[in-house]
Amino acid sequence: MPIENIPEIYLPKTMEKPDLFVYDFKMTSDVVKSKVNLSMNMFSFLQVGKKQVHFAGTSVVVNKDQSLLLKKGNWLWTELLETEAIYYCKLLFFSEKILKEFLEKHTANTIIVKEDSPYFIIGNDTYITSYLNSLSTIGNAPAIFMENLLSVKFEELMLYLIQKYGQKFEHYLQSLIADGSSPFKKIIESKIHSNLRLEEIAFLCHMSLSTFKRRFIREYKVSPGKWLQDKRLQKAKETLEEGVLKPSEIYLDFGYNNLSNFSIAYKNKFGFSPSETAS
Structure with missing residues (x-):
């Protein structure tokens, strides 16, 4: 883009x-x-x-x-x-x-x-x-x-x-007119539960995607994709446990393009499907 x-x-x-x-x-x-x-x-x-x-x-x-x-x-x-x-x-x-x-x-x-x-x-x-x-x-x-x-x-x-x-x-x-630049970690952690892609978060940090990934691994000792996926799936689990929303109503909010990919990632992490959590 x-x-x-x-x-x-x-x-x-x-x-x-x-x-x-x-x-x-x-x-x-x-x-x-x-x-x-x-x-x-x-x-x-x-x-x-x-x-x-x-x-x-x-x-x-x-x-x-x-x-x-x-x-x-x-x-x-x-x-x-x-x-x-x-x-x-x-x-x-x-x-x-x-x-x-x-x-x-x-x-x-x-x-x-x-x-x-x-x-x-x-x-x-x-x-x-x-x-x-x-x-x-x-x-x-x-x-x-x-x-x-x-x-x-x-x-x-x-x-x-x-x-x-x-x-x-x-x-x-x-x-x-002040210097309001935000610390790197503050930006990352404010976007955990958004559906922004990595390149979009890197842009908000005023970095290229490759520079962003290097800085992320230095700060968090894990790849940004893995870290964000784990954080978002944990939040998705908490959301489903509230019993108000269905998996089909939340997968987009957690960065997944379709329900199938969300369900597979969810089951790989927790050992059971999102629909089992919601029921």
């Missing part, structure tokens, strides 16, 4: 990366777990559809009632159509430079806050709706005015969100 460099793929080839950039993203078919190298922090104002993002230590799902502020980094994201025939979101990218200028101007707190979360969820409201309409309107302005207009609109949005979410949002903004 190719890596998409965003926002670079949305910019004209001759254009340098600006401090502020707005892009209307639309699609008419589902995109599942695309690899994204996000080189700027980004607001994703989802207007039609559903978005899921896998980060190094967590994942999040939002619909059209929510928007996301995403920290720059390597992420996997899934964009899905819902009842409409189109997926649409407005993206607002901003540089660390312009964020630092805003924080220096409008906040007293100069302490950089260590924040684990790579995202902040924003509830869409009437202000957000009118704000997005205003962004669409200034998109028709002459290029010479765009930079100044966007700068004013960015400041307006940030001030509104600080007013709405208070210190929580202010601290989150501070964390965007």
Whole structure:
């Protein structure tokens, strides 16, 4: 799967990366777990559809009632159509430079806050709706005015969100200019019970698959495939023992493409089938 460099793929080839950039993203078919190298922090104002993002230590799902502020980094994201025939979101990218200028101007707190979360969820409201309409309107302005207009609109949005979410949002903004890189083991152990493939976990660790495997064996003294399979099967067993879900309802969640492969691996590990556990 190719890596998409965003926002670079949305910019004209001759254009340098600006401090502020707005892009209307639309699609008419589902995109599942695309690899994204996000080189700027980004607001994703989802207007039609559903978005899921896998980060190094967590994942999040939002619909059209929510928007996301995403920290720059390597992420996997899934964009899905819902009842409409189109997926649409407005993206607002901003540089660390312009964020630092805003924080220096409008906040007293100069302490950089260590924040684990790579995202902040924003509830869409009437202000957000009118704000997005205003962004669409200034998109028709002459290029010479765009930079100044966007700068004013960015400041307006940030001030509104600080007013709405208070210190929580202010601290989150501070964390965007901090070094929030996650330790290797923390990333691995947060993905034990996901259905991500090894190459996808390696991507979240900013590593090639071969480098990831070498580092994993050094840390855990076993191959990543074997280690993850054992952890996931153990969790699958615990899930089935609760007596609520059937094997056919969980195998995808634990990284298996079909029920047969899941059943064989399960029986090899525990000596009995998943259906025997569930019954």
